[in-house]
Amino acid sequence: MRVLIIGGGIAGTAAALALHQAGFAPAIHEAHPDHGEDLGAFLTLASNGMRALGELAAAEPVAHRGFPLTRLRLIDATGTELTNAPLGEPDDPLTRYRCLRRADLAAALQQEVRRRGIPITRGARLSSLTEDAASITATFANGQTATGDLLLGADGLNSTTRSLISPAQPHYAGQRVFYGYTTEATTIANTAASQHPDSITMIRGSKTAFGYACSPSGEIFWFARVSSPPASPDEIATTTPAAWRDYLAPLLRPDTTPAADIVEATPDQLMVTNAVDLPPGMRWHTPRAVLIGDAAHAASPATGQGASMALEDAVILAKALRDTPTTTTALTNFDRLRRPRVEHNIAASAALSAGRPPSGQPPTLTNEELTRQLAWTTPLPVDY
Ligand SMILES: Cc1cc2nc3c(=O)[nH]c(=O)nc-3n(C[C@H](O)[C@H](O)[C@H](O)COP(=O)(O)OP(=O)(O)OC[C@H]3O[C@@H](n4cnc5c(N)ncnc54)[C@H](O)[C@@H]3O)c2cc1C
Incomplete structure (x- = not known):
């Protein structure tokens, strides 16, 4: 299966690694002529994100960037310490939280994409899509086109792919x-x-x-x-x-x-x-195109989970395509497995930003269930 990936950021590069590992033929089309990331900000990759990278044999290159975080301290306005506790999975060097520049994470993943021989075309900004029963064709602003069997919209917060699939808009x-x-x-x-x-x-x-x-x-x-x-x-x-x-x-x-x-x-x-952030319930896919990462479920940054959720998407989507007999059922299964978790994160982050407790709802998955979903050799739970 030829998979066109729009966007060579965190979700796009990780999805390319996952699809390649599953035996598909991904090709990345990235708008930015050089690196394809906005500069300046840093992020924390949480243990769930590092675990997803581990399933793609990509945790090590990332763990060489930035620095580990093994404890979380919380202090109040008077400087009084309220909490000082272990963070995530501090004992395993590959699933420890990492703090790193967004640019360094993208560079590490892009390097891994090149090392595995996955094609990446730069300066390719998606402008329109045409889809029929047999294939999907992307047209880029430079006039070039690419045709595949499936297209992933991994083009981030201001996704062009999303604008072609759904009317949903990010909201302040x-x-x-x-x-x-x-x-x-x-x-x-x-x-x-x-x-x-x-x-x-x-x-x-x-x-x-x-x-x-x-x-x-x-x-x-x-x-x-x-x-x-x-x-x-x-x-x-x-x-x-x-x-x-x-x-x-x-x-x-x-x-x-x-x-x-x-x-x-x-x-x-x-x-x-x-x-x-993006509203819940928006459309994520057509028969041959699907949104992942921020394009599908951008959250405000308070929970610090955006990149980690994008990495989880990559593994779960590749497993869904690998383990499900048709693309249609794979995309339905991906949506069913991912939506409750990522929409819970959007709500939890919004609540934290508003100064409310993290969320009224308990997490949608236990750590054990998530670990099982991400484990490359474990088939995905199927319900279609
Ligand atoms: C300032 C900031 C701080 C953050 N801090 C954290 C944090 O601490 N922890 C955390 O987990 N997350 C954090 N996040 C969120 C995290 O960075 C995102 O959730 C994550 O980058 C999503 O990855 P993505 O691949 O979906 O999008 P991006 O990384 O934004 O990648 C999208 C890619 O698509 C390309 N593109 C865009 N339009 C087109 C087009 N039309 N055609 C082709 N390519 C296109 C872009 O050039 C880019 O390379 C932060 C985000 C920001 C902005």
Whole structure:
């Protein structure tokens, strides 16, 4: 089966590895002429995401990037420690949480795609699709076309594939999210290294949620989530890092925590995004096209699960296609298995962003069930 993958980000590259491993013929078409990722932000890959990568024999290349996180600390606005607990699966180096730049994760996965000989075409921006009973054809903005048996829309938050399948639009989730890096907060970095190695510290601030982790080389990675109207595209394009520092630091300064000092010690590596998410229940597939990753279920970033969910999608979709007799039933099975989990994550993240408890509903899968679904050699539960 020839599978066209639109987007060579996290979901697209991981899906290519999974489909190749299942014996299909994937080919990636990525809009970006060079790397295909937006620059600037970092993310944490959770143990479930690392487990999915492990099933694709790709955990090791990723584990060489970034740094591990084995403990989660939660402090309040007075600096009082509320929690200090192990994070995820800290004992296994390959399923530990990792903190890394988005660009580094994408680069590691793209390198693995090239190593396995999977074709990737850059500068190919999808503009339209035509589908019939026999095949699906993608047309790109440069006029080129590609035809396959199935197409994966792995083109992220502002997915063109989604716009061709469903009217659903991302909606603002109520927070501006800032990301920054600094090597200049040396006292805080030294304290973190000596007292809380391999930890991520979350701060329940009086006005702002803040989090930071310190790399082994002494660089602090931090984020802040500020409830406010969205930043306009103009504001994002023209506001300088110094102006964002002046906006953010006064919101953090009243608290007795390191947050304001970290922000003030951040020279220029500081960016802002608007947190957005997608509505539940939207259409994910046609007979020959299916959305995965952020294109299908972008969540606001509070739970830090977007990349990990995209990696899970890749494994489960490839297994569904491998274990189910027809593409139609495979896509139905993929939807049935994935939708409750990813929509639960969207709701949980939205609740956290709004300052409510993570979610009214219990998780849709136990860890054991998820591990079984992801295990490459275990057939998927089938219900079609
Ligand atoms: C600032 C920020 C911080 C985040 N922090 C975390 C975190 O801590 N933990 C976590 O798990 N997740 C985090 N996320 C979410 C995570 O990055 C996403 O969920 C994840 O990248 C989704 O992967 P994806 O492949 O679906 O989309 P992307 O990684 O966005 O990839 C989409 C790809 O499609 C390409 N593309 C777009 N349009 C077209 C087109 N028309 N034709 C061809 N190609 C196209 C793009 O160039 C890109 O390469 C964060 C996201 C952001 C923005």
